[in-house]
Amino acid sequence: MDGARIRDVTPAVERLPPCRWPSPPGDALIAHLGALRPHIEQLLPGAPTVALDRARMQSPVANPGKVIAVRSNYPGASSGAGDGPQLFLKATSSVAGPCTGIELRLAGRRVDHEVELVAVLGGRVDRAAPRAALAAVAGYCIGLDVTLRGDEDRGLRKSLDGFTVLGPWLTTADEAAAVMDASIELAVNGKLRQSGRTSQMTLGVGEIIAEASRYFVLEPGDVVMTGTPPGAGPLAVGDEVHCAIEGLGAMRVKVR
Numbered sequence: 001m002d003g004a005r006i007r008d009v010t011p012a013v014e015r016l017p018p019c020r021w022p023s024p025p026g027d028a029l030i031a032h033l034g035a036l037r038p039h040i041e042q043l044l045p046g047a048p049t050v051a052l053d054r055a056r057m058q059s060p061v062a063n064p065g066k067v068i069a070v071r072s073n074y075p076g077a078s079s080g081a082g083d084g085p086q087l088f089l090k091a092t093s094s095v096a097g098p099c100t101g102i103e104l105r106l107a108g109r110r111v112d113h114e115v116e117l118v119a120v121l122g123g124r125v126d127r128a129a130p131r132a133a134l135a136a137v138a139g140y141c142i143g144l145d146v147t148l149r150g151d152e153d154r155g156l157r158k159s160l161d162g163f164t165v166l167g168p169w170l171t172t173a174d175e176a177a178a179v180m181d182a183s184i185e186l187a188v189n190g191k192l193r194q195s196g197r198t199s200q201m202t203l204g205v206g207e208i209i210a211e212a213s214r215y216f217v218l219e220p221g222d223v224v225m226t227g228t229p230p231g232a233g234p235l236a237v238g239d240e241v242h243c244a245i246e247g248l249g250a251m252r253v254k255v256r
Contacts, residue, residue: 060120115194
């Protein structure tokens with residue numbers, strides 16, 4: 001990735017339909033991504049560029065309606081009580097991009113890292129079968145799910161500001177055909193802590209989305225985190241976390 005440059009196609013968002021209160025559910029950019037793609041491709045040849053290492057990478061999803069996560073979806077990962085998929089919700093205010101960093105705001109409390117494959121919904125999903133659910137995915141990105149250890153509700157401990165890091169960008173589903181069997185890893189300060197392949201997941205992406213759609217309607221921009229391989233461990237102020245998924249890129253996140 002050294003020397004890589006990215007193209008600024010921001011003018012394409014001017015093609016989004018106007019919105020008045022109350023805003024419709026979902027993320028407008030993700031919901032209209034298909035319609036915007038021809039305009040983005042038209043802008044690309046003449047778009048200004050910026051060095052990737054100088055860009056401030058924000059979350060590729062600006063306004064997720066829901067962040068859905070699942071426990072224990074890899075062999076060897078910690079398990080909890082109960083049968084079937086163990087879904088839970090994280091606050092949307094926890095979503096941030098790699099440049100934001102992770103703040104350890106509660107002194108003396110242990111905070112752990114979990115690298116995950118993330119699917120971003122591009123269409124409405126309601127009580128869908130796994131195949132239809134998978135077809136509604138707009139794209140994929142890397143997720144860094146951060147957890148405060150303690151006795152509080154699980155969703156609360158995972159919902160501190162910046163505890164859902166998404167990035168470095170959204171890879172559209174048509175460009176991510178190999179993501180179902182991709183290497184996934186996380187290192188802290190250069191030391192590998194988590195490593196696996198997405199094909200090791202107990203439940204596939206479509207199955208997780210389908211299960212979630214039994215409970216509530218999913219909208220464009222909803223974020224689905226798919227679980228983490230074994231090796232989740234503690235973070236400390238000053239750490240640098242490196243996350244990578246084959247075909248989706250890599251991101252560095254600092255702990256402060």
